Amino acid sequence: MKPMLELRNVSHVYVNDKGASLAVEGMELMVGKGEFVSLVGPSGCGKTTVLSLLAGLFLPARGEILLAGQPVHGPSPKVGYMLQQDYLFPWRTILDNALLGLEVRGELTAERKAGVRRLLEEMELGGTEERYPHELSGGMRQRVALVRTLATEPEVLLLDEPFSALDMQIKLQLEDLVQRTLRRLGKTAVLVTHDLAEAAAMSDRVIVLGSRPGRIRQIFHIPRELKQQLPTAARRHPSFQDVFDAIWEELDAGEEGVERSEESTAE
Amino acid sequence: MKSQRLNKSAQQANQVDAEQAGWLRQLHLDFRRRARRRTAAVHAVQLALLAMFLGWWEAAGRLGWIDVLLFSYPSRIGQHLWTTLADGTLPPHIAVTVTETVVGFLLGTIGGAMLAALLWWFPFVSRVADPYLVVLNSMPKVALGPIFIVSLGPGFLSIVATTLSITVIITTLVIYNRFREVDPNYIKVMQLFGAKRSQVFREAVLPDSYPVIISTLKVNVGLAWIGVIVGEFLVAKSGLGYLIIYGFQVFNFTLVLSSLIVIAIVAAMMYQLVAKVERKLMAGWKDR
Numbered sequence: 001m002k003p004m005l006e007l008r009n010v011s012h013v014y015v016n017d018k019g020a021s022l023a024v025e026g027m028e029l030m031v032g033k034g035e036f037v038s039l040v041g042p043s044g045c046g047k048t049t050v051l052s053l054l055a056g057l058f059l060p061a062r063g064e065i066l067l068a069g070q071p072v073h074g075p076s077p078k079v080g081y082m083l084q085q086d087y088l089f090p091w092r093t094i095l096d097n098a099l100l101g102l103e104v105r106g107e108l109t110a111e112r113k114a115g116v117r118r119l120l121e122e123m124e125l126g127g128t129e130e131r132y133p134h135e136l137s138g139g140m141r142q143r144v145a146l147v148r149t150l151a152t153e154p155e156v157l158l159l160d161e162p163f164s165a166l167d168m169q170i171k172l173q174l175e176d177l178v179q180r181t182l183r184r185l186g187k188t189a190v191l192v193t194h195d196l197a198e199a200a201a202m203s204d205r206v207i208v209l210g211s212r213p214g215r216i217r218q219i220f221h222i223p224r225e226l227k228q229q230l231p232t233a234a235r236r237h238p239s240f241q242d243v244f245d246a247i248w249e250e251l252d253a254g255e256e257g258v259e260r261s262e263e264s265t266a267e
Numbered sequence: 268m269k270s271q272r273l274n275k276s277a278q279q280a281n282q283v284d285a286e287q288a289g290w291l292r293q294l295h296l297d298f299r300r301r302a303r304r305r306t307a308a309v310h311a312v313q314l315a316l317l318a319m320f321l322g323w324w325e326a327a328g329r330l331g332w333i334d335v336l337l338f339s340y341p342s343r344i345g346q347h348l349w350t351t352l353a354d355g356t357l358p359p360h361i362a363v364t365v366t367e368t369v370v371g372f373l374l375g376t377i378g379g380a381m382l383a384a385l386l387w388w389f390p391f392v393s394r395v396a397d398p399y400l401v402v403l404n405s406m407p408k409v410a411l412g413p414i415f416i417v418s419l420g421p422g423f424l425s426i427v428a429t430t431l432s433i434t435v436i437i438t439t440l441v442i443y444n445r446f447r448e449v450d451p452n453y454i455k456v457m458q459l460f461g462a463k464r465s466q467v468f469r470e471a472v473l474p475d476s477y478p479v480i481i482s483t484l485k486v487n488v489g490l491a492w493i494g495v496i497v498g499e500f501l502v503a504k505s506g507l508g509y510l511i512i513y514g515f516q517v518f519n520f521t522l523v524l525s526s527l528i529v530i531a532i533v534a535a536m537m538y539q540l541v542a543k544v545e546r547k548l549m550a551g552w553k554d555r
Contacts, residue, residue: 055459074461081459087452091474104460104470152460
């Protein structure tokens with residue numbers, strides 16, 4: 001399988017007045033086409049940094065990032081990004097928000113506009129096209145944000161905790177919706193989350209990161225019987241708890257390890 | 268038998284619905300009536316205050332409680348306004364002042380907004396300009412009046428320049444600061460779509476700052492009037508500010524006060540106009 005995304009020995013450094021700090025060190029990762037990968041880890045493990053690097057928002061200090069075999073130099077039309085909150089523009093109608101990406105790229109044709117309208121219908125947002133974001137609920141708004149991201153037909157979706165600001169029930173519904181949509185369209189996805197259950201229920205692989213500097217600690221392959229289910233069904237599957245516990249233990253051990261090593265240096 | 272009973276219960280249900288609807292309508296009507304009554308009371312008190320003030324002023328003038336030479340009284344001012352309006356001596360002064368104010372207001376607001384855009388576009392320029400802007404902003408700009416007069420001549424240009432000096436800097440600073448406070452995530456959304464800087468500005472920074480830009484319009488109406496009246500104090504040979512100074516010099520305070528009243532009325536009208544424009548521009552996404 002040809003990798004859709006590839007990190008080759010990537011390190012990233014943040015520089016400011018106080019000094020330069022290593023955020024991510026020597027990261028190697030391959031994500032295949034159509035694969036769903038989650039990054040989990042404690043705060044400071046560079047999850048969001050990795051996502052921003054993949055999106056081309058900034059370039060790595062060292063190493064190389066490849067998208068479909070090509071080096072990443074900046075934001076690419078092949079990559080879509082969903083933020084923690086919807087960040088719909090309050091001065092635009094729902095339809096205009098969904099069309100934002102196409103407008104920015106100058107790709108707005110009648111045909112693609114019709115496609116976006118169809119996508120809104122599929123997300124059960126029909127009839128809201130001319131309304132404004134403040135008139136919609138949080139779950140609906142995040143669905144509009146999903147349409148906005150999918151409208152430009154990206155190959156890869158980067159999801160930066162897109163469900164974290166939602167109520168539990170809405171969150172579960174959206175997880176299913178996103179998973180169904182991604183599978184139907186055959187998209188590749190990288191999800192950053194600190195909700196381990198979400199990671200276990202949605203992903204093909206869960207990557208546990210360690211912190212300061214961020215690096216890969218462990219990779220979990222989710223068993224086939226869970227991968228094939230939608231997230232809500234996977235959460236109810238008998239083997240789900242074992243997977244969850246394994247990831248949990250790994251994360252827990254990582255954090256204890258840090259504490260223990262701090263203690264030992266103190267002695 | 269059974270269907271009859273069903274019908275009956277359906278009728279009952281309909282009756283209950285109708286009763287409830289009537290009750291709700293009644294509550295709504297009561298609420299509206301109370302709100303109307305409250306608004307009427309506010310208007311009545313406002314009018315009464317004005318009438319009391321004018322009545323007291325008129326009586327004080329006629330009965331000699333105040334010096335009529337200095338403070339005049341309403342009927343004299345009204346008569347003065349009426350005759351000067353009727354014989355056509357007042358309207359040209361109003362026209363001159365309104366023109367200067369509108370020109371100063373528009374140039375100040377547009378110029379300030381454009382300068383703010385320039386500062387946003389070139390962060391380097393903004394850092395270079397920062398101390399100059401601080402000094403210019405804290406300086407009493409009216410003190411520049413004599414310099415405008417010697418360089419632009421005693422007339423329309425100097426007055427507009429005085430107005431601009433008052434409005435431009437503060438407009439620039441307020442709008443530029445708003446540009447910088449735009450939620451970085453809106454900008455991130457644009458960048459992720461590969462937007463150019465001009466697109467980021469047009470589609471995210473500018474519309475997000477819209478409410479602040481519009482509210483500077485209101486502030487600038489007031490500032491433009493200050494600039495114009497001060498400018499006319501300094502140089503003019505016509506205009507409402509000129510009439511005030513002229514009336515002061517010849518000790519005709521009826522003229523001074525009637526000019527003040529005209530200014531108050533015209534300025535209030537301009538303010539209302541801007542407020543109307545604001546409501547129009549903000550329709551749709553105001554309550555977010």
